[in-house]
Amino acid sequence: MTRPPFAPVTADDLKIVSAQLGRPARDAVGIAARCVCGAPTVVATAPRLSDGTPFPTLYYLTHPAATAALSFLEATQVMNEFNQLLADDETVHDQYRRAHTGFLADRATLGDVPEIAGISSGGMPDRVKCLHALAAHSLAAGPGVNPIGDLALARAAWTPAVCECLDYSAADA
Secondary structure: OOOOOOEOOOHHHHHHHHHHHOOOOOOEEEEEEEOOOOOEEEEEEOOEOOOOOEOOOOEEEOOHHHHHHHHHHHHOOHHHHHHHHHHHOHHHHHHHHHHHHHHHHHHHOOOOOHHHOOOOOOOOOOOOOOHHHHHHHHHHHOOOOOHHHHHHHHHOOOOOOOOOOOOHHHHHO
16 A cells, blocks of 8 residues: 655654644654645644554644634534535535545555544544544645535635744744
8 A cells, every 4th residue: 555645754843743732743654734834734643643542533733823713614613514515415425425535545554443444534424523634634635635624724714825834943942
């Protein structure tokens, strides 16, 4: 199996991700998307954490401005709207199912974790549960792969095309 095309994680990346999260980064195996300035935006996380815990969320959104924008959408009930779209539009639902299948294939390249077999993230393949996870998948996989993640990013008051990073130079210390 071929690994997903994300960049290896560096020590500097881990420092920045830890600063973004406000806690140590856990079991990062790569950087799946970056800000235009080069700072990590989405970290790829091992499907089994070093403490043995299964971790289904391969693509994890770390960028504070992106996280805040997606949290705002969740607070304004956008997930209900997107769930209705999945129920009403078979084409979107089919694309979403394919996104789920692709996500599982990406994660499988990093190892088999039977406890999370068939489970992706964000509610895929049949509901919308977490816009953060779906947007992270869209950022990692690129436009046109995850229709709900794409819609969330289009609606968010944040774009990966404009740097809104904090000064992470303190993370170098």
